[in-house]
Amino acid sequence: MKTLDTLDWIFIGIYFLVLVGIAIWIIRKKQKNTEDYFLAGRNVGWFVVGASIFASNIGSEHVVGLAGAGAGNKLPMLIYEIQAWVVLILGWVFLPFYARSGVFTMPEFLEKRFDARARWILSVFSIIAYVLTKISVTIYAGGVVVSALLGIDFWTGALSTVVLTGLYTVVGGMRAVVYTETLQAIVLVVGAAALTIIGINHVGGWESMKETVTPEYLNMWRSASDPDFPWPTLFITSTIVGVWYWCTDQYIVQRTLTAKNIKEGRRGTIFGALLKLLPVFLFLIPGVIALTLKMRGELEWETPDQAFPVLMSNLLPSGLRGLVAAGLLAALMSSLASVFNSCSTLFTVDIYKKLRPQTPERKLVKTGQIATVIVVIIGIIWIPIMANISGVLYEYLQKVQSYIAPPITAVFLLGIFHKRINAQGAYVTLIAGFVIGAIRIVLELVKGSLNPDGMLYKLGDMNFLTFGAWFFLLCIILIITVSLLTTKPSEEKIANLTFNTISPEEKAKNKNSYNWIDIAISIIVVAIVIGVMIFFNGK
Structure with a gap:
């Protein structure tokens, strides 16, 4: 690992100054009520x-974990990154x-429907x-990235970024989150694109890389x-998992609810889908480049999750290395900021406000800020347990999501889609x-102590993808x-x-x-997804 030099630090410094400037500008606009704080005033x-x-989705777990999947013979995980069609x-x-329902949160939508x-x-x-x-x-x-880049220990790196991100999220609310994320998305794309282009050139082009890792390796x-x-x-x-994450999860859907109207919201999702095509080229391929260089004896790293930061620090020139480092920090901070705000929205609007409906708006904003702090502390406590579930970070993420998504989806x-489905179901x-x-x-965590011939062991040891598919079928049934078997839902619960x-009025409004441009770009996105699926077939 090469350490960052003066020019790198200048780039990182400029990035943080701009970020702080945006945050201060947003914070000075007072958060008058919950709609302003949680949905940026729609x-x-x-x-x-x-x-x-895009910035909410592409966090450091993608930068580190997706590159790790590329470097650790887990190319099939790529399928989670070409879900632009689900967006x-x-x-x-x-x-x-x-x-149409005018909701703040996804749980609130379920209350209206059920x-x-x-x-x-x-x-x-x-x-x-x-x-x-x-x-x-x-x-x-974030701890992996920051400790690798700045040469500090893991926990110092993790905690310092959490505190910094938590600060502007707590004070600035959703408006601070969406505007800082726009800057972070731009920095991240520019930085990672530079690394991919320089990396491909360094290994002698795509065909040369393919020869080293073998075509079979590039089969998803x-x-x-x-x-x-x-x-x-x-x-x-x-x-x-894609439908749960992109279409029903507060974390992503909250971004579309901040839009001025359906037209702007839909165009936002189409633009987000176009951006979602980038991670394959920005993060997964650098992981394969890092593996190629390791196989040739030109690069060294201990675990696949270190592939991206090690590649970046060794390949990029001074200054550009600082820009990509800023992009990595941006990815970490944008993900954290998004989830902090979503958590505080869910707790405040769906739990606290339900228990105390007479609470004034300003008190609700304050409650959301306190909720953010508590959730951060719980997340930090969970990290050591998380390390036991899976060796590669990105695979851990997909495993847990495969157990969470089926019932919600x-x-x-x-x-x-079905008006006969009722609240009891x-x-x-x-x-x-x-x-x-x-x-x-739980079974996956303790399966080592179970009888290998027993039913519980088989349930804990079943392939997570197979489990997810059968689990979803069970939920549908x-x-x-x-x-x-129970009563029909009332007309009030299903109308619109x-x-x-x-x-007919709502259909006309929709x-x-x-217009035709929205439809054309959507078709192009789907065509590119199919093209990527065909390209990565190991031939």
């Missing part, structure tokens, strides 16, 4: 919405329902999921009998899903069965909230919110 344009979606589903299918029980469960479920996946993973990845489609990544369940489970999808499915997911995580009940 007055954001499509460019900022799209950049914010389009958010804009074209789900967003009109969310916008009942208060569904809202409570999803609120608690989401906050736990954020601690298990987003917060701890991002802090861990393994056989159906592959013990790690069987292609049928890889495709099914990644799609289930089933409830949202069927809730919107949603309630039973969410509770059962929460319990089954928790059991699977459960929600349909319970709903059909399911596909069969949209009024039709006026897009």
